[in-house]
Amino acid sequence: MTVSAVSPGPPPGIAQDRFKQVFRRHPGGVVVVTVDAGRGPAGFTATSLTSVSLNPPLVSFAIAGTSSSWPHVEAARTAVVHFLDAGQEALARRFATHGADRFAAPTKWRPLATGEPLLDGVAGWLRLGIEQLVPAGDHHLVVARVVDAWVDTGRDPLLFHDGAYHPLRTRTDLGHALPHHA
Template structure:
């Protein structure tokens, strides 16, 4: 038998671990999905690989586990509405067609995010009640991250609340 901490202890531990926030969109067949994640992480710069997990409990799991590509939206304080939209259960995330557009490759995306990356899924690994996805970044759709005049104020999720990161939150250079 494998020893394990309780589910509640595990959730409590990670509730106190701040994480960056992104919104992912995907399409499988004619079904589109969007979800907010705090599990996004860089794996490798060369080649540019990104990882994220999809919980079996998510209503979007079927689409994300079948999609060939994902669109990654890095959110900031100006696009907090998008993070909230992707995190809200039971809503139609593409209901307001003024908030999203379609890439030439067919995926829906939200232009309001400051940085948007298109990535091709290259591997999936089952892990507990989730699927760990590995995606290769193939296109930088939009980036305001390097524009000093438009420097985004990123958000993190910590203890079930949204927080902003800005110059005054830095502890040291």
């Protein structure tokens, strides 16, 4: 059996426009990640949250190396991921806006007893202990252990798809569950 030689260097990638086009068609749940590494609260909107492991409970998310929040995340030991509901597009946009004071009014928040910024009125949250920061192209992948969680199961999620925010409605406006079809 012969082994063929591997060419040196990484294989060529696809064009950035094509890469964006493909992922614009893939919907993502919208979260806001907040940290406080001792320099005041920082946070950003993300669609990259992924569950990684059940045992131990690990998640990951990505952040651009050019993000104003990156130095805060890099220095933080903990973070909070906030799950946004279908009616929180304004909050998602605020935390996605470069140069905005994201924690000024109308944002309502408070520090947890452990110091992390917690946004009021979200559909759920995870408090995380940051375990790894992995360079990944022009981003950094953050791997973190879930140490606490809260969820309001009666809320519908906010999604990002094709460059826009979209509510995912699982109930009627009357608050009744939609009929289940077998």
